[in-house]
Amino acid sequence: xxxxxxxxxxxxxxxxxxxxxxxxxxxxxxxxxxxxxxxxxxxxxxxxxxxxxxxxxxxxxxxxxxxxxxxxxxxxxxxxxxxxxxxxxxxxxxxxxxxxxxxxxxxxxxxxxxxxxxxxxxxxxxxxxxxxxxxxxxxxxxxxxxxxxxxxxxxxxxxxxxxxxxxxxxxxxxxxxxxxxxxxxxxxxxxxxxxxxxxxxxxxxxxxxxxxxxxxxxxxxxxxxxxxxxxxxxxxxxxxxxxxxxxxxxxxxxxxxxxxxxxxxxxxxxxxxxxxxxxxxxxxxxxxxxxxxxxxxxxxxxxxxxxxxxxxxxxxxxxxxxxxxxxxxxxxxxxxxxxxxxxxxxxxxxxxxxxxxxxxxxxxxxxxxxxxxxxxxxxxxxxxxxxxxxxxxxxxxxxxxxxxxxxxxxxxxxxxxxxxxxxxxxxxxxxxxxxxxxxxxxxxxxxxxxxxxxxxxxxxxx
Numbered sequence: 266x267x268x269x270x271x272x273x274x275x276x277x278x279x280x281x282x283x284x285x286x287x288x289x290x291x292x293x294x295x296x297x298x299x300x301x302x303x304x305x306x307x308x309x310x311x312x313x314x315x316x317x318x319x320x321x322x323x324x325x326x327x328x329x330x331x332x333x334x335x336x337x338x339x340x341x342x343x344x345x346x347x348x349x350x351x352x353x354x355x356x357x358x359x360x361x362x363x364x365x366x367x368x369x370x371x372x373x374x375x376x377x378x379x380x381x382x383x384x385x386x387x388x389x390x391x392x393x394x395x396x397x398x399x400x401x402x403x404x405x406x407x408x409x410x411x412x413x414x415x416x417x418x419x420x421x422x423x424x425x426x427x428x429x430x431x432x433x434x435x436x437x438x439x440x441x442x443x444x445x446x447x448x449x450x451x452x453x454x455x456x457x458x459x460x461x462x463x464x465x466x467x468x469x470x471x472x473x474x475x476x477x478x479x480x481x482x483x484x485x486x487x488x489x490x491x492x493x494x495x496x497x498x499x500x501x502x503x504x505x506x507x508x509x510x511x512x513x514x515x516x517x518x519x520x521x522x523x524x525x526x527x528x529x530x531x532x533x534x535x536x537x538x539x540x541x542x543x544x545x546x547x548x549x550x551x552x553x554x555x556x557x558x559x560x561x562x563x564x565x566x567x568x569x570x571x572x573x574x575x576x577x578x579x580x581x582x583x584x585x586x587x588x589x590x591x592x593x594x595x596x597x598x599x600x601x602x603x604x605x606x607x608x609x610x611x612x613x614x615x616x617x618x619x620x621x622x623x624x625x626x627x628x629x630x631x632x633x634x635x636x637x638x639x640x641x642x643x644x645x646x647x648x649x650x651x652x653x654x655x656x657x658x659x660x661x662x663x664x665x666x667x668x669x670x671x672x673x674x675x676x677x678x679x680x681x682x683x684x685x686x687x688x689x690x691x692x693x694x695x696x697x698x699x700x701x702x703x704x705x706x707x708x709x710x711x712x713x714x715x716x717x718x719x720x721x722x723x724x725x726x727x
Contacts, residue, residue, distance in 0.1 A: 266291075267337065267346045267365050271353040271374025274441060274462045276301030278379075282372045283349075287311060291345040294337055299461060300351050313349075326395050330356035337361050341368070351461075352377040352411070354391070378409050381445055381466040384437050385409065388469075397422045402429040403480055404470040413463040419454040422465075426450060430467055431477045437466040484539065485557055488547040505545060512541045520682070570598055618680040621670035638675035641668055694724045 268291065270283045279287075279302060287293060287306065293313035295303055297320075306313050316333050323329035334357045337348045350358060353373050362369045376382065378391070389407040392400055395418065402408055408426065413419045430450055437445040438453070441462040448455075453465060470476055473486060491500040515537040522531040546557040571594045573579040574587065581587050599610065608624050615623070645668040653661045673680040698720045702709050709717070 267341050267348055267361060267369045269353060269358055269361060269369065269371045270347055270349045271372060272300060272302035272349050272351055273375045273379075274300050274351050274377060276305040278375045279305060280372070280374055283374055286347050286372055287349070289347070291347045292340060293347045293349060294340060296333060296348070296350040296355060296357065297461070302349055302351075326356060326393075330360060333357040334360035334364065338364050341365065354393075354411075356393075377411050377462070378464040378466070379439070381409060381437055381439050381464055384445065384466050384468065386469070394418050394422050397425045400425050402426070403482065404429050404476055404478070405482065407469045408467040410465045410467070412461050413453075413459050413465060414461045415459050416454055416456075419456070419459055419463075423450065423453040426453070426467055429478055429480075430470060431475065434467060434470060436468070439464050439466075484543050485547070488543045492544070492547045492551060500544065503544065503548060505548060508541065508545065512538075515541055524682075570594060616681055618666070618670050618673075618684065621667055622674045622680060625667075625671050625674050638672050641675065642672050645669055645672065694721065697724045 268286050270286050272279055272283055283302075287302075288309070288311065293306070293311065295306075295313055295315045297317055298315040299317070303313070303315070316336055319329055319332045319336070323332055337346060337357070338361060340346050348361065353371055354376075358371075362371065376391075382389070385407040387407065388405075389409055390402065391409045391411065394410050394413045397418070400408075402425075408430075410422055410426075413422060427450060432449070432451040434450040435447055436450050436453065437447055438456055439445040440456070440458060440460070445466070450467060456463075473483065473490075476483070488500075491497040492503075493501075515534065519531070519534045519538055522534045542560065543557065546555070546560050550556040569576045571591050573594055574581045574590060579590055581590055596606075608628060613620070645665055648661065648665050648668065652658065670680050673683060698717070699709050701720065701724075702712065712720075
């Protein structure tokens with residue numbers, strides 16, 4: 266039998282149940298001797314042993330928890346054990362409980378943060394300071410940080426907290442049995458001392474306009490406010506249909522930011538795209554259609570089901586194999602039994618060049634023989650040299666463009682981006698021609714085609 270006792274950090278925090286368990290005569294193992302329970306046991310002349318030697322023997326806290334659990338479980342093979350920890354949330358406790366099963370009993374003592382809890386109102390997230398890299402924080406919740414045992418650790422925790430809470434947030438710091446002290450968050454690492462009993466409470470900041478950093482749920486909260494009763498008249502008037510062009514425009518502006526290589530511009534434009542997702546989800550929620558959790562669930566399920574080489578048993582060696590596996594999984598997911606169905610499934614709302622590339626790609630997945638890019642380009646050039654009669658010119662031009670898109674696919678070039686670049690170069694050349702003509706005192710509209718062609722060729726050479 267293993268009895269796990271939460272003792273608190275101070276001797277006065279021992280509960281009657283804890284005292285009874287410690288006096289019962291079982292073999293006592295303390296997670297650490299740096300606690301009031303050890304002093305009380307000394308006073309009572311009750312023998313015990315500690316696991317303090319494991320701190321130096323282990324590389325990290327997870328390894329220490331595993332070693333502590335193993336030591337307790339090994340000891341329990343020979344006799345009944347009382348395993349005393351300051352707080353039953355210690356990482357070693359779940360490992361012992363899971364392994365011991367019905368042979369484990371837990372006596373939960375006071376939480377290590379003690380009086381700090383009286384300053385918390387509403388939902389509180391309790392975390393261990395050494396886990397600072399894994400904190401999942403939101404300013405909407407109180408955060409209680411346990412075991413700030415060094416100034417260096419307090420500094421790391423402070424920086425992590427200030428990524429979520431404003432640096433001026435008033436927090437409460439407590440050392441052992443002392444009364445909590447209030448100080449601004451940016452002074453978390455400026456206290457006189459730190460040890461394993463040091464805890465801090467960072468109160469929630471729920472006023473949306475008082476924050477410096479926002480998360481995804483804040484965006485949803487803002488949208489609920491804007492679209493709700495008494496909200497913004499424009500936002501309340503929007504529908505899925507009225508926002509169609511907004512989504513397209515924002516997506517194209519993201520492409521512009523990527524082309525510019527401006528990261529500040531990029532994250533700003535990505536925010537605009539995310540806003541479109543949030544407002545569509547809020548419109549749907551108000552009409553009882555779906556909500557944002559349906560959106561996130563759908564994409565998470567899709568990423569899991571399409572990446573069977575990560576979340577399943579499939580194996581791939583290259584990025585191209587990943588794309589083929591994605592298409593195969595997508596067809597199975599949608600119940601498509603023929604490649605023709607997959608071709609028809611390519612959305613008609615795409616720009617024609619992108620739709621052509623996707624259709625050609627899916628046809629190639631059906632082992633439809635790919636032409637050599639150079640041969641395909643020569644065929645396009647031949648077609649261009651033989652313009653048909655006016656009544657057939659649209660179909661002819663469509664075939665030429667389809668061939669050009671085929672070359673783009675084989676050369677792994679996005680035809681939309683290629684054409685956009687060509688348009689930009691055309692505008693730049695035209696601007697230079699117009700400026701040079703104006704500098705010579707002429708007007709562009711009064712010059713002959715031959716003269717303009719000379720200017721054009723000269724600009725292309727520059």
